[in-house]
């Protein structure tokens with residue numbers, strides 16, 4: 580059984596238990612669900628709280644390191660395709676872009692944790708990502 584928080588189109592929230600997510604879809608499509616407050620049959624799942632989604636992700640990653648690796652590799656590929664590589668000059672280049680001294684674009688490269696923190700403090704948007712090696716080594 581799974582538990583969903585549901586919401587009608589008038590924004591009344593209520594709870595529902597279903598065998599699985601498919602069973603929920605069937606009930607909604609057949610209009611067998613109705614809001615206990617206003618009887619509306621326009622029902623949808625309320626979005627999950629972010630904290631719930633995050634802890635779910637963590638569990639999935641811990642259980643399945645292979646899926647985690649696939650996800651990180653996909654992320655790396657996407658960054659490489661859409662960002663310019665600037666290597667160890669990352670912090671310097673990020674500042675130039677932030678202060679309008681270099682062309683505005685996405686960049687990636689290496690920097691120290693201290694530099695990254697200093698950049699963040701200056702308001703330069705930086706993110707550190709786990710950069711995993713390609714191949715099986």
Ligand SMILES: [Zn+2]
Pocket residue numbers: 587588589590591614615616617618619
């Ligand atoms: Zn309602």
